[in-house]
Amino acid sequence: MSTAASQAFSTAEREAVYRVIHERRDMRHFSGGVVPDAVLQRLLGAAHHAPSVGFMQPWRFIRVRDRSLREGIHALVEHERVLxxxxxxEREDEFMKLKVQGVLDAAEVLVVALPPGREQHVFGRRTLPEMDLASAACAIQNLWLAARAEGLGMGWVSIFDPLQLAALLQMPEGSQPIAVLCLGPVEAFYEQPMLQAEKWARRAALADMVFEDHWGQSPSSSSIAGENPPPLHPIE
Structure with a gap:
């Protein structure tokens, strides 16, 4: 048995991983309810186990429970939505018809922020300082996938002025909010990404995204950038 085979999860476990990736949706419609504390703890734990450049762990989570603060966040998003x-x-009217947030409807609202003092982390960031943001995005993706596995919807709202949101939440100088996450029960998950269903955009072809050796050069193996993933078979 190869090393890869001996380290692989079972077929059912691997299928579950691919399923949650493909069925994750950026949700905007929530049905109230609650997220049990134990579940929220698991979700945050999943986020906290994300990879980070230089092991800097540049994610901070603010759980927003106060209704007035939620209303303040909602107002910031609505203001930026208009702008x-x-x-x-020419797409102004089309955009205004889209639902862009669920801050007042979701069971939980989490604001993800980068902390102050990030400049001290040079490992992996000397030439690419934005790797703190990339690392925090990995934490958000972990939380997103875990939420889908728990049967909960999550939406990432980024339409807000970061300085105004930081002031609203009394964040320290040098910190930066990067996401308002709406989390909670939903009536149903979208069958396809909402913006695709609304004909705002559509998923690009994988074949247009994969190159080999040089930019724009197609892979020598056409199956690498095929439209349909190969079926999952047990590793012998």
Whole structure:
């Protein structure tokens, strides 16, 4: 048995991993309810086990439970929604019809932020300082996948002024909010990404995203960038 085979999960476990990746959705419609503390703890634990450049762990989570704070966040998002629509020009009306947040409806609201003092972490960031943001995004993805596995919806809202949100939440100087996460029970998960269903955009072809050796050069094996993933078979 090869080393890879001996280290692999079972077929059912691997299928579950791929399933949660493909069925994760950026949710905007929530049905209230609650997220039990034990489940929320598991989700945050999953986020905290994300990889990070230089093991800097640049994620901080603010659980927003106060209704007035939620309303304040909602107002910030709505204000930026109008400005974003205006910046889109001819797609302004189309954009304003989209639902972009569930801050007032979701069972939980988590604000993810980068902490102050990140400049001290040079390992892996000397030439790419934005790796703190990339690392925090990995934590958000972990939480997102874990939430889907728990049957909970999650939506990442990024339409807000970060300085205003930081002030609202009394964050220290040098910190930076990067996401408002709406989390909780949903009536149903979207069959496809909401923006695709609304004909705002569509998933690009994988074949257009994969190169070999040089930019724009197609892979020598056409199956690497095929449209349909190969079936999952037990490793012998």
């Amino acid at each position: 974003t629509a205006q910046a889109l020009g």
